[in-house]
Structure formats: structure tokens, C-alpha cells
Amino acid sequence: FGPSEAGHFIVMESLKSLETLLDENVLVIPRGALDVLDIKDGLNSDPGLLDKLLTYIRDEKTFLPRVEAEKSTDYIQIIPIGIMVHNRTVYLLKKKETDSAKRFHDRYMIWSGGHVRQEDATDTDNPLNKCLERELKEELDVRASMKKEYLGVVYDKSNEKSRIHLGVAYVCNVSTPDIALALMQTEFRERKGR
Numbered sequence: 001f002g003p004s005e006a007g008h009f010i011v012m013e014s015l016k017s018l019e020t021l022l023d024e025n026v027l028v029i030p031r032g033a034l035d036v037l038d039i040k041d042g043l044n045s046d047p048g049l050l051d052k053l054l055t056y057i058r059d060e061k062t063f064l065p066r067v068e069a070e071k072s073t074d075y076i077q078i079i080p081i082g083i084m085v086h087n088r089t090v091y092l093l094k095k096k097e098t099d100s101a102k103r104f105h106d107r108y109m110i111w112s113g114g115h116v117r118q119e120d121a122t123d124t125d126n127p128l129n130k131c132l133e134r135e136l137k138e139e140l141d142v143r144a145s146m147k148k149e150y151l152g153v154v155y156d157k158s159n160e161k162s163r164i165h166l167g168v169a170y171v172c173n174v175s176t177p178d179i180a181l182a183l184m185q186t187e188f189r190e191r192k193g194r
Contacts, residue, residue, distance in 0.1 A: 023065040023066055023067050024065070024066050024115070024117050024118075025063040025064065025065055025066070025117065025118040026063065026064060026065075026066045026069050026077055026115040026116060026117060026118075027057065027061055027062075027063060027077065027078050027115070027116035027117075027118075027120075027121065027127065028061075028062050028063070028064050028069050028072075028075035028076060028077050028078070029056060029057060029060055029061060029062070029075065029076050029078065029166075030060065030062075030074065030075060030076075031073065031074055031075060031076055033056055033060065033076065034076065034155065034166075036056070037049065037052055037053060037056060039153055039155050039166070040155070041155055041156065041157050041158075042154070042155065042156075043151075043152045043153075043154050043169075044152050044153040044154070044155070045151065045152035046152075047150070049152070049153055050150050050153070050168070053078075053153065053168070054125065054126060054128070057078065057127065057128075058125070061121065062075070063118045063121075066115060069164075070164070072164070073163070073164060075164070076164060076165065076166045077115060077164060077165050077166070078115075078116050078128065078165075078166050078168060079113055079114060079115060079116075079165050079166065079167050079168070080113050080114075080116065080128040080129070080131050080132040080135070080167075080168045080170065081111040081112065081113030081132070081154075081167050081168065081169050081170070082111060082112055082113055082132050082135075082136055082148065082169075082170050082171075082172040083110050083111050083151070083169060083170070083171050083172060084110075084112065084140070084142075084172050084174055085171055085172065085173050085174065086173070086174040086175075090110055091110070091174075092108050092109070092110060093108065093109050093110070093111075093112055093140070094107070094108050094109075095107055095108075095109055095112075111167075111169065112135060112136060112139050112140055113131075113132055113135050113136075113167070114131070114135040114138075114139070115131070116128060116131040117131065117134075120134060128168050129148070132148065132170060132172075136172070142174075146172050146173055146174055146175060147172075147173040147175070148170040148171070148172050148173075149170060149171045149173070150168075150169075150170055151169040151170055151171050152169055153166060153167065153168055153169070154166070154167035154168075154169055155167070
């Protein structure tokens, strides 16, 4: 190595190390779990499916760096999502990503949520609930407790990106009008929650 090659090598290795430190470990289950749990394309609203999924997660969960999980077709990433509702009104939320090239940037959505991180799965039987609460705080700044009702499991095999994710949908009933008003006036942003 000459001085410039050595400098380049050091910079590249340092960047790889920083990327590894910043990358979160996310919950995944083997792709075969879809067959074991009998999860079909679309909305699966069987009330017993959540219990089966939570048991499967407890027994078979794995955590992978998110960058690795996003590239693998061998695993399914679990994404708890909340549909915000107040007085029978469903809130339409506009999402702002940190990277404007991401597929949900500047789109309107009826849900907010995200990946289950390793820290969500400590000391709890339901890491999905803990993740959803954290995500709603990070993305929507909702800090009040709310009643969450399980809606179903959502799987969409229509495109490459959604095929590696499994949504677990909850209806989140916002109990107070001030939180509902804040939701109406806010865009939600993809933030790093660390």
C-alpha cells in the first residue's frame, strides 16, 4: 500500500464499521413460517392468528441487521402498524422519509409503524405492541396511551419489497381531541429512534 491507498482503505473500513454500528437489528422469521402459520396473500383477520404468530416469534425469532434483512428473501420482517382513528374518523398521514428516493416518501398512508428492533423484544411477551408504541412516539409524537385493537395480519406478495415484510395491523383509537388535532396538522417523518 502507498499512502493514498492506505488512507482510502482506512476510510472505507471506518465507514463500514460506522454503518454496522448505526444499523439496527430487526426481527425476522423464516419465510417458511408463512406456510406453517397458513398466512395467505392479503388481510388475514383470523383472531387466533396473532397468538400463533406471537408464539412462533417467541420460539423462532432471529434478529438480523436491517441492511441484511432487506436483501434476503429467506426471511420475513415483522412490521407492526397502527391505523389512527378518532370518533370513527381514520387519519390520512403524509410520510416524509429521510431519503426522498424511498418508496413511501411524500405519500399519504392510513398507517404508521415500523420494524421490531431487538430492544423491543426484551422483557415482554408481545414485542409487536412495544414496537408499535415506540414507532408511534417516534413518527407521530403520540405519547398518550391509546386503545389498540388487533385488525389482522397483512401480507402482500405483489412486489419484491413487500414480499419480505409482514404487517400486523392494529386500529389505534385516539381518545382525546387534542391528539387528533395534532395528527391532522402534522406530517410524519422517518426518524432514527436511537
